[in-house]
Amino acid sequence: MPKLGMEPIRRAALVKATIDEIGAMGNLDVTVRDIAKRAGMSSALAHHYFGGKDQIFLAAMRHTLTIFGAEVRAALAGAKGHQARVAAIVQASFASTNFQPKVIAAWLNFYVLAQTSADAQRLLRIYQRRLHSNLVHDLRPLLGGRAQGAATRIGSLIDGQYLRQGLLRDAGGTADATTLVLALLELELSRGAE
Amino acid sequence: MPKLGMEPIRRAALVKATIDEIGAMGNLDVTVRDIAKRAGMSSALAHHYFGGKDQIFLAAMRHTLTIFGAEVRAALAGAKGHQARVAAIVQASFASTNFQPKVIAAWLNFYVLAQTSADAQRLLRIYQRRLHSNLVHDLRPLLGGRAQGAATRIGSLIDGQYLRQGLLRDAGGTADATTLVLALLELELSRGAE
Amino acid sequence: MPKLGMEPIRRAALVKATIDEIGAMGNLDVTVRDIAKRAGMSSALAHHYFGGKDQIFLAAMRHTLTIFGAEVRAALAGAKGHQARVAAIVQASFASTNFQPKVIAAWLNFYVLAQTSADAQRLLRIYQRRLHSNLVHDLRPLLGGRAQGAATRIGSLIDGQYLRQGLLRDAGGTADATTLVLALLELELSRGAE
Amino acid sequence: MPKLGMEPIRRAALVKATIDEIGAMGNLDVTVRDIAKRAGMSSALAHHYFGGKDQIFLAAMRHTLTIFGAEVRAALAGAKGHQARVAAIVQASFASTNFQPKVIAAWLNFYVLAQTSADAQRLLRIYQRRLHSNLVHDLRPLLGGRAQGAATRIGSLIDGQYLRQGLLRDAGGTADATTLVLALLELELSRGAE
């Protein structure tokens, strides 16, 4: 049943399969064959569309980051006021789309990939910078000169929660993680501007 | 003349070589051969002493965690007062022994290993539990019911900083990381007990 | 509107592309995809027209041999006298059309192909037999019984020069090669008939 | 039955198997697996000892050239007088050790390899240069200024005979080839020095 315009479909299927497979395996020791099988095609086709394993990984990473960014933007769109906007970012970070075990596993492994792949590192840095500037944008009116430090703390605590959630792997961590980080936000706000 | 007591020497050399090699490679895609070569022996001997690659990794992880624990204990021994003790834990976490790029890389990879290996997961949980209870022990007198949450935040922020430092890989992050977490401590203290 | 009579055009384009590609790669490890791309079409179409890779090679070989034959015939048409005709054959052998690096590379690889493919072997033998009989035809009046040996020597020396030129790959070997073989011709003639 | 000092034995076996396999297949499309199987070992071991397929080919080529060189030296040792020495070189070139179908096939393929591999090209040029200088050394006293051209003709005719013999693949070509080239030698000598 060969049709035209399969490329985007196949690519999307592979990206999804990659994240699923990494989530299932727990590490990047995932074979192209298994990814392709999960996506319902031969490994040769996967290579045809992506060129190689690295690029499959990168595409999966880009996808994850894109989803994350969209989630944050959507949350920001519905939030009024600086504090509500910061809270929205935090909540979006732990939204169910991102905070699934398999996505967390993928995320963690992307950090590992970034140790080796310059492209992966660049992607991750872009994500961090964007998160940081988003946070600073709304923290500055509230905290003045303390905004930078507070943004770093909040962003870094989010990362820390991801790391720990990846380790524990029990469901329902979303609420806890959100509460924890929002408590930090409140703490920062209670200290006020400087 | 067969040398006596070579076993501990060989094992220690392999553990060190493992961490160095992971640090150099940036991931767990490290060959037993390369580890053994770095340790000055044949890969067959590495197998002889450890039984397999997994156990070599586990031993390296145990060693890293042991070092970390010792560092914390030493820091605690010289600290007077609850606040000083918490600060000591934070400082020890970022002490130069642990916060080298190669150790951070190893640490990050142990998190990945924990996704697969039950033993690795257990080790990592022990470390987290110990860190948490150490923090709570000294935070409770200061923060009362808020001690648990504060300890989780501090511990998790430490982890987050490791993750980010692993990404950035620039030297001299020790001071920044310490300052950042100590600022959180101060924030928690400023809110007082509940 | 489907174009009519595309077949000969496509086939010619593929044959040319094959020789170019072999010349560019230096060996027969040439993919159908690359040949087709060079000829401006899909690899599926190449298969459609030729049936398979082997037949593409064979067609390229046939083409090369045809060109060579035409070159020789043209040279012979303009030569008067036995000696001049032999010289014409030699000169045609090293004419710029044949003696380009890419054609030499293809030629050499056809010899390799002949080790495997009976068809290729047959083609090459036809070429050799024709060259030999052309030479003998004009050498016999000059050398009598020595014509056979002389023809073999001259033909074989031409082949040897191709082989060596393929190795050296520097331009401008045409003159040298021609001179060398003509010197042999003169030598044979100086000995006279037997 | 693992013993010590297997390396040279294994390498020799692989080199021999490579030539045999190329001879059997007729081209360089020979798998490491097949070479290794022919040499009685796993392909992994072949890689262990040689590092890669290219190096296996190169070693086989070096071996062939070494054999050839030894054959020539031996022949020269027993020859008295300039003409006899040149004849000895020619005879050695077609000695049964070199002029077997499988060796000729390998030889031809090395020429193809030289189109791609700089190392292979270097080896082949060394062989040609040595052959040429050997010929010139004994032709100069006989032919003076004509020695260079004569040496090129003789060397190139030897190559041409190899090429043709590779194509024909019938046994017993040794005598014919030798006779043919010696006839050229005689021709050159009959013309005398210049």
Next chain:
DNA sequence: AATGAATGAGGATTCATTCAT
């Protein structure tokens, strides 16, 4: 006429692991 889609087969290479010495 022409091609994107798709795959099975195969190949080089790597590696953890075992074994005899």
Next chain:
DNA sequence: GATGAATGAATCCTCATTCAT
């Protein structure tokens, strides 16, 4: 105690070829 020898299994990747449109 120590290692060279050896391999089976696995992985990424390529390619000729087929097929439906």
